[in-house]
Amino acid sequence: MIRRTGSDRLLSAFASVRNGEGPTALLLMANLFVLMTAYYIIKPVRDSLILADVSPEIKSYAGAAGVLVFLLIVPVYGRLASRLNRVRLINSMSVFFAANLVVFYLLGQLGMRIGILFFVWAGVFSLLLVAQFWAFANDLYTQEQGGRLFAVIGIGSSLGAIFGAALAARLFVRIGAQPMMLVAAVLLAFSIVLTNRIHRRDGDGAGACPSDTALKPVGGFQLVLGRRYLFLIALVILLSNTVTTTGEFILGKSVSEHVTDANRIGVFYADYYFQVNLLSAVLQMFAVSRITRRIGIGPALFVLPILSFGGYMVLSYVPLLSFARAIKIVENGAAHSIQNTVRHALFLCTSREAKYKGKTAIDSFFWRAGDALSALIVFAGTHLAFDVRGFARTNAVMTAAWLCVVAAIVWMRLTRDESHVDQTHPLANDSARA
Secondary structure, eight states, X not given: OOOOOHHHHHHTTTSOOOTTTHHHHHHHHHHHHHHHXXXXXXXXXXXXXXXXXXXXXXXXXXXXXXXXXXXXXHHHHHHHHHHSOHHHHHHHHHHHHHHHHHHHHHHHHTTOOOHHHHHHHHHHHHHHHHHHHHHHHHHHSOHHHHHHHHHHHHHHHHHHHHHHHHHHHHHHHHTOHHHHHHHHHHHHHHHHHHXXXXXXXXXTTTSSSOTTSOOOSOOHHHHHHHOHHHHHHHHXXXXXXXXXXXXXXXXXXXXXXXXXXXXXXXHHHHHHHHHXXXXXXXXXXXXXXXXXXXHOHHHHTTHXXXXXXXXXXXXXXXXXHHHHHHHHHHHHHHIIIIIHHHHHHTTTTSOXXXXXXXXXXXXXXXXXXHHHHHHHHXXXXXXXXOOHHHHHHHHHHHHHHHHHHHHHHHHHHHHTTTOOOOTTSTTTTSOOOO
Protein backbone atom coordinates (compact mmCIF):
# COMPACT_ATOMS: atom_id res chain seq x y z
CA MET A 1 0.00 0.00 0.00
CA ILE A 2 1.35 3.42 -0.98
CA ARG A 3 1.71 5.72 2.02
CA ARG A 4 0.50 9.31 1.93
CA THR A 5 3.40 11.77 1.81
CA GLY A 6 3.72 15.32 3.02
CA SER A 7 3.61 16.64 -0.56
CA ASP A 8 0.40 14.65 -1.15
CA ARG A 9 -1.22 16.46 1.78
CA LEU A 10 0.21 19.86 0.72
CA LEU A 11 -1.03 19.69 -2.87
CA SER A 12 -4.42 18.27 -1.87
CA ALA A 13 -5.41 21.82 -0.94
CA PHE A 14 -5.44 22.63 -4.66
CA ALA A 15 -6.53 19.39 -6.37
CA SER A 16 -7.41 15.75 -5.83
CA VAL A 17 -3.98 14.23 -5.17
CA ARG A 18 -3.82 10.52 -4.34
CA ASN A 19 -1.25 8.72 -2.22
CA GLY A 20 2.21 8.84 -3.77
CA GLU A 21 1.36 11.34 -6.54
CA GLY A 22 2.52 14.44 -4.69
CA PRO A 23 6.33 14.14 -5.04
CA THR A 24 6.35 13.91 -8.84
CA ALA A 25 3.68 16.61 -9.21
CA LEU A 26 5.68 18.88 -6.92
CA LEU A 27 8.88 18.28 -8.91
CA LEU A 28 7.06 19.04 -12.17
CA MET A 29 5.58 22.19 -10.64
CA ALA A 30 9.06 23.25 -9.53
CA ASN A 31 10.46 22.55 -13.00
CA LEU A 32 7.79 24.67 -14.66
CA PHE A 33 8.41 27.40 -12.07
CA VAL A 34 12.10 27.43 -13.01
CA LEU A 35 11.36 27.54 -16.75
CA MET A 36 8.89 30.41 -16.40
CA THR A 37 11.28 32.32 -14.13
CA ALA A 38 13.99 31.96 -16.77
CA TYR A 39 11.61 33.19 -19.47
CA TYR A 40 10.51 36.24 -17.51
CA ILE A 41 14.15 37.11 -16.90
CA ILE A 42 14.86 36.81 -20.63
CA LYS A 43 11.73 38.73 -21.69
CA PRO A 44 12.80 42.25 -20.59
CA VAL A 45 16.33 41.57 -21.85
CA ARG A 46 14.84 40.69 -25.23
CA ASP A 47 12.77 43.89 -25.38
CA SER A 48 15.54 46.16 -24.19
CA LEU A 49 18.09 44.83 -26.68
CA ILE A 50 15.89 45.04 -29.76
CA LEU A 51 14.53 48.50 -28.93
CA ALA A 52 18.10 49.71 -28.43
CA ASP A 53 18.96 48.54 -31.94
CA VAL A 54 15.84 49.14 -34.05
CA SER A 55 12.46 50.90 -34.07
CA PRO A 56 9.25 49.44 -32.56
CA GLU A 57 7.99 48.77 -36.10
CA ILE A 58 10.98 46.52 -36.82
CA LYS A 59 10.32 44.76 -33.51
CA SER A 60 6.79 44.00 -34.70
CA TYR A 61 8.09 42.62 -38.01
CA ALA A 62 10.65 40.48 -36.15
CA GLY A 63 7.83 38.96 -34.10
CA ALA A 64 5.93 38.03 -37.24
CA ALA A 65 9.10 36.48 -38.67
CA GLY A 66 8.88 33.86 -35.90
CA VAL A 67 6.26 32.04 -37.96
CA LEU A 68 8.79 31.45 -40.74
CA VAL A 69 11.47 30.36 -38.28
CA PHE A 70 9.21 27.62 -36.92
CA LEU A 71 8.67 26.29 -40.43
CA LEU A 72 12.34 25.29 -40.29
CA ILE A 73 12.57 24.33 -36.63
CA VAL A 74 9.57 22.01 -36.33
CA PRO A 75 10.85 19.46 -38.92
CA VAL A 76 14.32 19.49 -37.35
CA TYR A 77 12.86 18.93 -33.90
CA GLY A 78 10.75 16.08 -35.26
CA ARG A 79 13.82 14.31 -36.63
CA LEU A 80 15.60 14.70 -33.28
CA ALA A 81 12.57 13.29 -31.47
CA SER A 82 12.68 10.23 -33.74
CA ARG A 83 16.33 9.54 -32.88
CA LEU A 84 16.54 10.40 -29.16
CA ASN A 85 14.65 8.97 -26.23
CA ARG A 86 12.57 11.21 -24.02
CA VAL A 87 15.09 12.36 -21.45
CA ARG A 88 17.93 12.77 -23.98
CA LEU A 89 15.70 14.91 -26.20
CA ILE A 90 14.75 17.21 -23.33
CA ASN A 91 18.30 17.41 -21.99
CA SER A 92 19.73 18.13 -25.45
CA MET A 93 17.33 20.98 -26.11
CA SER A 94 17.88 22.50 -22.66
CA VAL A 95 21.68 22.32 -23.03
CA PHE A 96 21.38 23.85 -26.51
CA PHE A 97 19.39 26.85 -25.28
CA ALA A 98 21.62 27.32 -22.22
CA ALA A 99 24.69 27.32 -24.46
CA ASN A 100 23.00 29.85 -26.75
CA LEU A 101 22.57 32.19 -23.79
CA VAL A 102 26.28 31.99 -23.01
CA VAL A 103 27.11 32.71 -26.68
CA PHE A 104 24.76 35.71 -26.75
CA TYR A 105 26.37 37.02 -23.57
CA LEU A 106 29.86 36.77 -25.11
CA LEU A 107 28.70 38.44 -28.33
CA GLY A 108 27.17 41.25 -26.31
CA GLN A 109 30.40 41.69 -24.37
CA LEU A 110 32.20 42.09 -27.70
CA GLY A 111 29.87 44.96 -28.55
CA MET A 112 27.97 43.20 -31.33
CA ARG A 113 24.39 44.21 -32.13
CA ILE A 114 22.32 41.13 -31.27
CA GLY A 115 18.90 42.70 -30.67
CA ILE A 116 16.98 41.25 -33.63
CA LEU A 117 18.61 37.83 -33.48
CA PHE A 118 18.06 37.53 -29.71
CA PHE A 119 14.44 38.67 -30.07
CA VAL A 120 13.67 35.92 -32.60
CA TRP A 121 15.62 33.37 -30.54
CA ALA A 122 13.68 34.26 -27.37
CA GLY A 123 10.42 33.60 -29.21
CA VAL A 124 11.63 30.11 -30.11
CA PHE A 125 12.90 29.48 -26.57
CA SER A 126 9.68 30.52 -24.86
CA LEU A 127 7.44 28.28 -26.95
CA LEU A 128 9.63 25.26 -27.63
CA LEU A 129 10.84 24.53 -24.10
CA VAL A 130 7.40 25.02 -22.54
CA ALA A 131 5.78 22.79 -25.20
CA GLN A 132 8.45 20.17 -24.54
CA PHE A 133 7.83 20.35 -20.78
CA TRP A 134 4.12 19.68 -21.22
CA ALA A 135 4.84 16.84 -23.65
CA PHE A 136 6.97 15.31 -20.89
CA ALA A 137 4.16 15.77 -18.35
CA ASN A 138 1.68 14.22 -20.80
CA ASP A 139 4.03 11.26 -21.20
CA LEU A 140 4.17 10.64 -17.44
CA TYR A 141 0.47 10.54 -16.68
CA THR A 142 -2.64 8.71 -17.77
CA GLN A 143 -5.59 10.80 -18.90
CA GLU A 144 -7.29 10.40 -15.52
CA GLN A 145 -4.18 11.44 -13.60
CA GLY A 146 -3.42 14.39 -15.85
CA GLY A 147 -6.98 15.62 -15.57
CA ARG A 148 -6.50 15.87 -11.81
CA LEU A 149 -2.87 16.91 -11.53
CA PHE A 150 -2.22 19.32 -14.41
CA ALA A 151 -3.95 22.10 -12.49
CA VAL A 152 -1.45 21.64 -9.65
CA ILE A 153 1.52 21.52 -12.01
CA GLY A 154 0.29 24.70 -13.70
CA ILE A 155 0.65 26.59 -10.42
CA GLY A 156 4.38 26.59 -11.16
CA SER A 157 3.71 28.63 -14.29
CA SER A 158 1.69 31.31 -12.48
CA LEU A 159 4.14 31.62 -9.60
CA GLY A 160 7.15 31.54 -11.96
CA ALA A 161 5.69 34.42 -13.99
CA ILE A 162 5.18 36.55 -10.88
CA PHE A 163 8.55 35.72 -9.32
CA GLY A 164 10.44 35.97 -12.61
CA ALA A 165 9.04 39.41 -13.39
CA ALA A 166 9.87 40.70 -9.91
CA LEU A 167 13.37 39.19 -10.02
CA ALA A 168 14.03 40.61 -13.48
CA ALA A 169 13.18 44.12 -12.31
CA ARG A 170 15.77 43.86 -9.51
CA LEU A 171 18.43 42.21 -11.67
CA PHE A 172 18.07 44.80 -14.41
CA VAL A 173 19.03 47.56 -11.97
CA ARG A 174 21.86 45.66 -10.29
CA ILE A 175 23.64 43.72 -13.06
CA GLY A 176 22.19 44.90 -16.38
CA ALA A 177 20.75 43.10 -19.41
CA GLN A 178 23.56 40.87 -20.66
CA PRO A 179 24.58 39.24 -17.34
CA MET A 180 20.92 38.28 -16.91
CA MET A 181 21.42 35.84 -19.79
CA LEU A 182 23.84 33.89 -17.61
CA VAL A 183 21.30 33.81 -14.78
CA ALA A 184 18.77 32.30 -17.16
CA ALA A 185 21.36 29.75 -18.35
CA VAL A 186 21.93 28.63 -14.75
CA LEU A 187 18.18 28.21 -14.31
CA LEU A 188 18.05 26.00 -17.41
CA ALA A 189 20.81 23.85 -15.90
CA PHE A 190 18.70 23.48 -12.76
CA SER A 191 15.73 22.51 -14.94
CA ILE A 192 17.83 19.70 -16.44
CA VAL A 193 18.56 18.39 -12.93
CA LEU A 194 14.85 18.39 -12.10
CA THR A 195 13.91 16.68 -15.37
CA ASN A 196 16.38 13.86 -14.77
CA ARG A 197 15.21 13.50 -11.17
CA ILE A 198 11.61 13.12 -12.36
CA HIS A 199 12.66 10.67 -15.07
CA ARG A 200 14.58 8.49 -12.60
CA ARG A 201 11.75 8.61 -10.09
CA ASP A 202 8.90 7.69 -12.43
CA GLY A 203 10.69 5.72 -15.12
CA ASP A 204 8.30 5.40 -18.02
CA GLY A 205 5.41 6.97 -16.19
CA ALA A 206 1.92 5.55 -16.48
CA GLY A 207 1.82 5.29 -20.25
CA ALA A 208 2.05 2.08 -22.24
CA CYS A 209 5.05 3.14 -24.28
CA PRO A 210 8.50 3.08 -22.62
CA SER A 211 10.48 6.30 -22.73
CA ASP A 212 13.30 4.81 -24.80
CA THR A 213 10.97 3.58 -27.55
CA ALA A 214 11.87 5.26 -30.83
CA LEU A 215 9.20 7.53 -32.24
CA LYS A 216 7.97 6.85 -35.73
CA PRO A 217 9.67 8.96 -38.43
CA VAL A 218 6.71 11.21 -39.13
CA GLY A 219 6.89 15.00 -38.97
CA GLY A 220 4.97 17.29 -36.65
CA PHE A 221 3.20 19.12 -39.48
CA GLN A 222 2.25 15.81 -41.07
CA LEU A 223 0.70 14.67 -37.80
CA VAL A 224 -1.28 17.88 -37.35
CA LEU A 225 -2.58 17.98 -40.91
CA GLY A 226 -3.27 14.24 -40.98
CA ARG A 227 -5.32 13.91 -37.79
CA ARG A 228 -8.54 15.82 -37.38
CA TYR A 229 -8.24 16.01 -33.60
CA LEU A 230 -4.77 17.58 -33.72
CA PHE A 231 -5.81 19.90 -36.52
CA LEU A 232 -8.78 21.14 -34.46
CA ILE A 233 -6.48 21.79 -31.50
CA ALA A 234 -4.19 23.74 -33.84
CA LEU A 235 -7.17 25.86 -34.94
CA VAL A 236 -8.08 26.54 -31.31
CA ILE A 237 -4.53 27.72 -30.61
CA LEU A 238 -4.49 29.90 -33.72
CA LEU A 239 -7.89 31.50 -33.06
CA SER A 240 -7.43 31.94 -29.31
CA ASN A 241 -4.07 33.66 -29.76
CA THR A 242 -5.48 35.81 -32.55
CA VAL A 243 -8.33 36.98 -30.30
CA THR A 244 -6.21 37.63 -27.21
CA THR A 245 -3.46 39.40 -29.17
CA THR A 246 -5.99 41.59 -30.99
CA GLY A 247 -7.53 42.27 -27.59
CA GLU A 248 -4.20 43.64 -26.42
CA PHE A 249 -4.22 46.00 -29.39
CA ILE A 250 -7.77 47.09 -28.51
CA LEU A 251 -6.68 47.83 -24.95
CA GLY A 252 -3.64 49.75 -26.22
CA LYS A 253 -5.83 51.74 -28.60
CA SER A 254 -8.23 52.57 -25.76
CA VAL A 255 -5.34 53.67 -23.55
CA SER A 256 -3.89 55.91 -26.27
CA GLU A 257 -7.28 57.57 -26.76
CA HIS A 258 -7.81 58.34 -23.06
CA VAL A 259 -4.31 58.71 -21.57
CA THR A 260 -1.54 60.82 -23.07
CA ASP A 261 0.98 61.14 -20.23
CA ALA A 262 3.75 58.53 -20.52
CA ASN A 263 4.07 58.09 -16.76
CA ARG A 264 0.34 57.48 -16.35
CA ILE A 265 0.47 54.91 -19.15
CA GLY A 266 3.33 53.14 -17.40
CA VAL A 267 1.40 53.08 -14.11
CA PHE A 268 -1.70 51.83 -15.93
CA TYR A 269 0.13 48.87 -17.48
CA ALA A 270 2.05 48.02 -14.31
CA ASP A 271 -1.22 47.72 -12.41
CA TYR A 272 -2.83 45.88 -15.32
CA TYR A 273 -0.11 43.21 -15.47
CA PHE A 274 -0.20 42.80 -11.70
CA GLN A 275 -3.96 42.23 -11.76
CA VAL A 276 -3.63 39.71 -14.60
CA ASN A 277 -0.92 37.72 -12.82
CA LEU A 278 -2.80 37.82 -9.51
CA LEU A 279 -6.06 36.59 -11.06
CA SER A 280 -4.20 33.91 -13.01
CA ALA A 281 -2.51 32.60 -9.85
CA VAL A 282 -5.77 32.55 -7.86
CA LEU A 283 -7.64 30.74 -10.64
CA GLN A 284 -4.80 28.25 -11.12
CA MET A 285 -4.63 27.38 -7.43
CA PHE A 286 -8.30 27.31 -6.50
CA ALA A 287 -10.49 27.07 -9.61
CA VAL A 288 -8.89 25.11 -12.45
CA SER A 289 -8.89 21.69 -10.79
CA ARG A 290 -12.47 22.12 -9.60
CA ILE A 291 -13.68 23.24 -13.03
CA THR A 292 -12.06 20.33 -14.89
CA ARG A 293 -13.27 17.84 -12.27
CA ARG A 294 -16.87 19.04 -12.42
CA ILE A 295 -17.38 19.56 -16.16
CA GLY A 296 -14.45 17.69 -17.75
CA ILE A 297 -11.44 18.68 -19.84
CA GLY A 298 -13.31 19.13 -23.13
CA PRO A 299 -16.17 21.31 -21.88
CA ALA A 300 -13.69 23.44 -19.89
CA LEU A 301 -12.43 24.65 -23.27
CA PHE A 302 -15.64 26.69 -23.56
CA VAL A 303 -14.86 28.88 -20.54
CA LEU A 304 -12.40 31.32 -22.13
CA PRO A 305 -14.13 31.86 -25.51
CA ILE A 306 -17.47 32.43 -23.75
CA LEU A 307 -15.87 35.04 -21.51
CA SER A 308 -14.14 36.63 -24.51
CA PHE A 309 -17.27 36.66 -26.67
CA GLY A 310 -19.35 38.30 -23.95
CA GLY A 311 -16.63 40.83 -23.21
CA TYR A 312 -16.09 41.94 -26.80
CA MET A 313 -19.83 42.15 -27.46
CA VAL A 314 -20.15 44.51 -24.49
CA LEU A 315 -17.12 46.49 -25.66
CA SER A 316 -18.54 46.81 -29.17
CA TYR A 317 -21.45 48.80 -27.71
CA VAL A 318 -19.78 50.47 -24.71
CA PRO A 319 -16.13 51.20 -25.70
CA LEU A 320 -14.96 52.49 -22.32
CA LEU A 321 -11.35 52.14 -21.17
CA SER A 322 -12.48 50.76 -17.81
CA PHE A 323 -14.46 48.05 -19.60
CA ALA A 324 -11.57 47.21 -21.94
CA ARG A 325 -9.23 46.90 -18.97
CA ALA A 326 -11.60 44.69 -16.98
CA ILE A 327 -12.30 42.46 -20.00
CA LYS A 328 -8.60 41.93 -20.72
CA ILE A 329 -7.78 41.21 -17.07
CA VAL A 330 -10.45 38.51 -16.98
CA GLU A 331 -9.52 37.17 -20.43
CA ASN A 332 -5.77 36.98 -19.79
CA GLY A 333 -6.24 35.64 -16.28
CA ALA A 334 -8.43 32.82 -17.59
CA ALA A 335 -6.13 32.25 -20.58
CA HIS A 336 -3.02 31.86 -18.41
CA SER A 337 -4.74 29.45 -16.03
CA ILE A 338 -7.85 27.59 -17.22
CA GLN A 339 -7.13 27.66 -20.95
CA ASN A 340 -3.44 26.78 -20.66
CA THR A 341 -4.08 23.82 -18.35
CA VAL A 342 -6.91 22.42 -20.45
CA ARG A 343 -5.18 22.78 -23.80
CA HIS A 344 -2.16 20.89 -22.51
CA ALA A 345 -4.42 18.17 -21.08
CA LEU A 346 -5.97 17.61 -24.52
CA PHE A 347 -2.86 15.61 -25.45
CA LEU A 348 -3.12 13.13 -22.57
CA CYS A 349 -5.03 10.66 -24.72
CA THR A 350 -2.79 10.92 -27.79
CA SER A 351 0.22 8.97 -29.01
CA ARG A 352 3.79 9.86 -28.02
CA GLU A 353 4.36 11.14 -31.57
CA ALA A 354 1.49 13.56 -31.11
CA LYS A 355 2.75 14.63 -27.68
CA TYR A 356 6.32 15.41 -28.70
CA LYS A 357 6.05 16.27 -32.39
CA GLY A 358 2.46 17.35 -33.00
CA LYS A 359 2.28 19.40 -29.81
CA THR A 360 5.53 21.16 -30.62
CA ALA A 361 4.23 22.12 -34.06
CA ILE A 362 0.93 23.35 -32.60
CA ASP A 363 2.38 25.26 -29.65
CA SER A 364 5.03 26.95 -31.78
CA PHE A 365 4.03 27.49 -35.41
CA PHE A 366 0.26 27.77 -34.95
CA TRP A 367 0.71 29.99 -31.90
CA ARG A 368 2.89 32.39 -33.88
CA ALA A 369 0.45 32.14 -36.80
CA GLY A 370 -2.12 33.63 -34.43
CA ASP A 371 0.19 36.60 -33.89
CA ALA A 372 0.52 37.03 -37.65
CA LEU A 373 -3.25 36.80 -38.21
CA SER A 374 -3.83 39.38 -35.49
CA ALA A 375 -1.33 41.69 -37.20
CA LEU A 376 -3.27 41.31 -40.46
CA ILE A 377 -6.53 42.17 -38.68
CA VAL A 378 -4.95 45.26 -37.15
CA PHE A 379 -3.45 46.29 -40.50
CA ALA A 380 -6.75 45.86 -42.36
CA GLY A 381 -8.81 47.47 -39.59
CA THR A 382 -6.51 50.46 -39.41
CA HIS A 383 -6.80 51.04 -43.17
CA LEU A 384 -10.59 50.70 -42.90
CA ALA A 385 -10.58 53.32 -40.12
CA PHE A 386 -11.94 50.94 -37.45
CA ASP A 387 -12.45 52.41 -34.02
CA VAL A 388 -12.53 50.38 -30.78
CA ARG A 389 -16.08 49.27 -31.58
CA GLY A 390 -15.03 47.96 -35.00
CA PHE A 391 -12.10 45.96 -33.65
CA ALA A 392 -14.23 44.61 -30.78
CA ARG A 393 -16.89 43.39 -33.23
CA THR A 394 -14.22 41.75 -35.38
CA ASN A 395 -12.87 40.01 -32.32
CA ALA A 396 -16.37 38.83 -31.41
CA VAL A 397 -16.70 37.24 -34.85
CA MET A 398 -13.32 35.51 -34.45
CA THR A 399 -14.39 34.29 -31.02
CA ALA A 400 -17.59 32.83 -32.50
CA ALA A 401 -15.45 30.82 -34.92
CA TRP A 402 -13.28 29.76 -31.96
CA LEU A 403 -16.39 28.49 -30.13
CA CYS A 404 -17.39 26.43 -33.18
CA VAL A 405 -13.99 24.69 -33.24
CA VAL A 406 -14.19 23.99 -29.50
CA ALA A 407 -17.63 22.45 -30.03
CA ALA A 408 -16.13 20.18 -32.71
CA ILE A 409 -13.38 19.02 -30.34
CA VAL A 410 -15.86 18.30 -27.54
CA TRP A 411 -18.11 16.40 -29.96
CA MET A 412 -15.17 14.33 -31.17
CA ARG A 413 -14.16 13.48 -27.62
CA LEU A 414 -17.72 12.38 -26.85
CA THR A 415 -18.32 10.32 -29.98
CA ARG A 416 -14.95 8.74 -30.81
CA ASP A 417 -14.29 7.02 -27.50
CA GLU A 418 -11.39 9.46 -26.97
CA SER A 419 -9.12 7.77 -29.49
CA HIS A 420 -9.14 10.94 -31.63
CA VAL A 421 -7.44 9.26 -34.58
CA ASP A 422 -8.63 9.65 -38.14
CA GLN A 423 -9.19 6.03 -39.04
CA THR A 424 -8.97 6.80 -42.75
CA HIS A 425 -5.46 8.17 -42.39
CA PRO A 426 -2.43 5.90 -42.94
CA LEU A 427 -1.19 6.77 -39.44
CA ALA A 428 -4.36 5.43 -37.82
CA ASN A 429 -2.59 2.36 -36.42
CA ASP A 430 -0.61 4.70 -34.20
CA SER A 431 -3.59 5.06 -31.90
CA ALA A 432 -3.81 7.18 -28.79
CA ARG A 433 -3.58 5.61 -25.37
CA ALA A 434 -6.13 6.62 -22.81
